[in-house]
Amino acid sequence: MGRSPSPSNECVKKGPWTPEEDKILMDYIHENGGHGSWSALPKLAGLNRCGKSCRLRWTNYLRPDIKRGKFSDEEERMIINLHSAIGNKWSQIAAHLPGRTDNEIKNFWNTHVRRKLVNSGIDPKTHEPLIINHLNSFLANYSQLLSTSNLSNLVIANPLESALASLRSFLPQPAPNIQLLQNLWQIINSPNPLPNSIQENSLLQSSILSPGSGLISGTNAAYNHYTFTSPNTHVHPQRRPGEDHAFNNLSAFNMEGGLRPELFYNDTDIRNNSQKESMLPSSVSESVGVEQMNRTCFPAETPAASNMVRTWEELLNDEDGGNDFWKDLIKDL
DNA sequence: AAGAGAGTCAACCGCAATCTG
DNA sequence: GCAGATTGCGGTTGACTCTCT
Incomplete structure (x- = not known):
């Protein structure tokens, strides 16, 4: 490990730069180039600043190629x-x-x-909908709650209702659209939940159906301008519905993994700074629109899916402003 | 008009990686 | 290989500006 720079007795002045100091720094760099030693620069240029401060001032403010103004x-x-x-x-x-x-x-x-x-209901750290955090907390506590209470029998008798009742009481107010979750759940747990076309739709699979992935985990569509690129390389096996009790089914909503943003990049090593171009998002030409999603994922011939489509539509038409997150999620797909 | 609170952003701080002798 | 010097980065601060009451 390196150590901190030696105590800089040359670093006398701190605080905002004056126009005179800016001019001295710019003149020096224009005459001598900007890639010498920053630590030596202040003395050579006649600035009463430390090299670190000079570098910061140059890179963040004085550099000629700096684009100022609002972000587009x-x-x-x-x-x-x-x-x-x-x-x-x-x-x-x-x-x-x-x-x-x-x-x-x-x-x-x-x-x-x-x-x-x-x-917009997005966790800026995880880029997942905030409801996911609540669901995660809920799920983390749910099975423990069951195991330490005598609710188990009730849950086994009516898993969906009991789980949703718990969920309702757990979520903050105003609660997100529970009905939506309920409909999704019903589809997932129905004996023949989805037609084959959906099995080919890895978007839905990876976001809803696959074990260990999230209901809406990482669905970047929630961001105003996100687009989905074809995630064909991320096909997950379809989970088998209706195998277990309520909290096992609930665990299908385990938010680990899920549809993560990096899936939308063609190139793999986005962390490699030397491969700068690889970090650009892949083409947006294959984005999936809501109409297509409804058509493909919730075809009308499935009753539960038909209800689902209606729910989406009702949600979109809801003008009370309480579901902005869901609207953004759907509209901007 | 004035004060409070929120928003903005340049600059600083400390840590860690990298360089150099 | 090591120690010290340098550079780069991300988090944070604080002064300034704006907006609201």
């Missing part, structure tokens, strides 16, 4: 996409946004995007 929608989309894949790797994210600095992106994230995601 496209830039915001990219930031969210990249953040969902690699987390708080601001410098790596900045590498894909020409003219933007890591510091700028970090600030933008912390002041705009994070709040926006939270307001």
